[in-house]
Amino acid sequence: MGSLLDTxxxxxRRGTLTLAVLSQLRxxxxxxxxxxxxEDAGVAIEQSTLYPLLRRLEKxxxxxxxxxxxxxxxxxxxxxxxxxxxxxxxxxxEWKKMTLxxxxxxxxxxxxxxx
Amino acid sequence: xxxxxxxxxxxxxxxxxxTRDDIALELKSxxxxxxxxxxxxxxxxxxxxxxxxxxxxAASYRDTPMYLIGPNLYDIYILTMKRVIPWxxxxxxxxxxxxNIVFFSGKEAILSVAIKSVWIIIGNVINVLIQVFFWFxxxxxxxxxxxxxxxxxxNKKKRMIWTPEDLKYVVIIPKKKAIxxxxxxxxxxxxxxxxxxxxxxxxLVGIYxxxxxxxxxxxxxxxxxxxxxxxxxxxxxxxxxxxxLIVYKWKxxxxxxxxxxxxxxxxxxxxxxxxVIASNPNLLNEAIIPYTAQLFExxxxxxxxxxxxxxxxxxxxxxxxxxxxxxxxxxxxxxx
Numbered sequence: 001m002g003s004l005l006d007t008x009x010x011x012x013r014r015g016t017l018t019l020a021v022l023s024q025l026r027x028x029x030x031x032x033x034x035x036x037x038x039e040d041a042g043v044a045i046e047q048s049t050l051y052p053l054l055r056r057l058e059k060x061x062x063x064x065x066x067x068x069x070x071x072x073x074x075x076x077x078x079x080x081x082x083x084x085x086x087x088x089x090x091x092x093x094e095w096k097k098m099t100l101x102x103x104x105x106x107x108x109x110x111x112x113x114x115x
Numbered sequence: 116x117x118x119x120x121x122x123x124x125x126x127x128x129x130x131x132x133x134t135r136d137d138i139a140l141e142l143k144s145x146x147x148x149x150x151x152x153x154x155x156x157x158x159x160x161x162x163x164x165x166x167x168x169x170x171x172x173a174a175s176y177r178d179t180p181m182y183l184i185g186p187n188l189y190d191i192y193i194l195t196m197k198r199v200i201p202w203x204x205x206x207x208x209x210x211x212x213x214x215n216i217v218f219f220s221g222k223e224a225i226l227s228v229a230i231k232s233v234w235i236i237i238g239n240v241i242n243v244l245i246q247v248f249f250w251f252x253x254x255x256x257x258x259x260x261x262x263x264x265x266x267x268x269x270n271k272k273k274r275m276i277w278t279p280e281d282l283k284y285v286v287i288i289p290k291k292k293a294i295x296x297x298x299x300x301x302x303x304x305x306x307x308x309x310x311x312x313x314x315x316x317x318x319l320v321g322i323y324x325x326x327x328x329x330x331x332x333x334x335x336x337x338x339x340x341x342x343x344x345x346x347x348x349x350x351x352x353x354x355x356x357x358x359x360l361i362v363y364k365w366k367x368x369x370x371x372x373x374x375x376x377x378x379x380x381x382x383x384x385x386x387x388x389x390x391v392i393a394s395n396p397n398l399l400n401e402a403i404i405p406y407t408a409q410l411f412e413x414x415x416x417x418x419x420x421x422x423x424x425x426x427x428x429x430x431x432x433x434x435x436x437x438x439x440x441x442x443x444x445x446x447x448x449x450x451x
Contacts, residue, residue, distance in 0.1 A: 032148035
């Protein structure tokens with residue numbers, strides 16, 4: 001039972017992950033700063049998932065990357081591309097629509113339970 | 116410091132060479148970001164355990180699929196296999212039989228060649244199956260990797276523009292009426308066997324004996340080949356008709372009145388021809404009778420008598436089987 005719940009939860013999380021990451025990349029971020037921002041917002045993310053995800057987003061041309069070597073250690077910064085901004089906005093609208101739909105479904109369910 | 120280097124190496128050694136340096140640099144700076152100033156080895160271990168098993172991390176960097184044949188191709192892969200395998204088996208059997216007939220030296224008895232052939236054919240079929248499975252899988256794995264886009268696949272295309280209209284073209288064949296592919300193939304093999312047996316009866320159909328344990332030797336033919344071959348034009352006509360009937364059955368895939376009638380005419384006529392040939396008094400090889408009389412230690416007339424009875428039973432059972440088959444085909448054709 002517990003492991004089944006874990007599977008579902010992981011699936012739900014995985015679906016929202018791309019949106020969560022895209023939302024934080026309107027300003028340039030490097031790997032660890034992104035982890036901290038997400039953690040501050042309460043979004044737990046495996047670091048071993050995040051770094052490969054960033055590379056995949058880059059390959060899909062949603063983000064661009066650049067190396068900053070001016071500081072004490074070199075850091076790779078990621079930021080949304082124009083295409084990425086467009087996709088992010090559409091995805092955000094989808095998400096809002098979905099949460100509304102789901103909310104009404106879940107509310108209906110709670111009403112039945114309280115009857 | 117050393118631990119970080121080893122960890123980064125453990126990850127990047129599993130990655131394609133061209134991405135290695137970039138990922139190594141990023142990973143190293145990320146790990147250092149995670150550490151406090153003046154960190155201890157315990158801090159490093161803590162950070163590395165957050166990143167987890169290097170093999171798992173490397174696997175998530177890789178974007179080639181972690182399966183040989185994915186869900187996009189799986190359906191069409193299985194479908195191809197199902198279509199190809201029966202043909203591969205049939206063709207390899209046919210080639211082997213053909214080879215044996217062409218290269219038949221006549222030194223060995225045909226029956227013992229046939230028994231040996233069965234084993235060789237089984238081996239060949241297994242070999243062909245392994246080859247087919249291997250090569251088709253390789254091709255599909257290649258297509259999976261190279262990434263034919265979904266729309267390039269005929270099956271996907273068909274699925275995309277599917278409309279309920281398509282249902283009108285689907286013919287559902289009731290199981291009771293159906294002619295299975297197995298029946299058709301069996302009919303084909305049966306026709307091939309009796310035609311080969313007919314034209315080679317002088318060294319195929321006859322009495323075999325194991326002499327000195329040296330395998331089966333052909334002693335004498337059962338029939339007078341000259342008498343048998345008097346009827347060859349009829350036999351050729353029946354082979355052609357039977358082949359046509361088999362193709363018709365394959366296409367129709369179910370019994371219809373037309374098919375049952377064609378079947379009844381062809382099989383009825385072939386039964387009549389069989390009776391005519393069988394009742395030719397010169398058909399049986401004269402030498403058979405003294406040979407069997409000696410074998411079973413009776414008189415020649417008793418042997419001839421029992422031979423005739425056996426022959427009658429064979430002819431009668433052939434006729435009865437044909438009648439049952441014709442009757443059954445009409446019964447199936449009438450099912451709605």
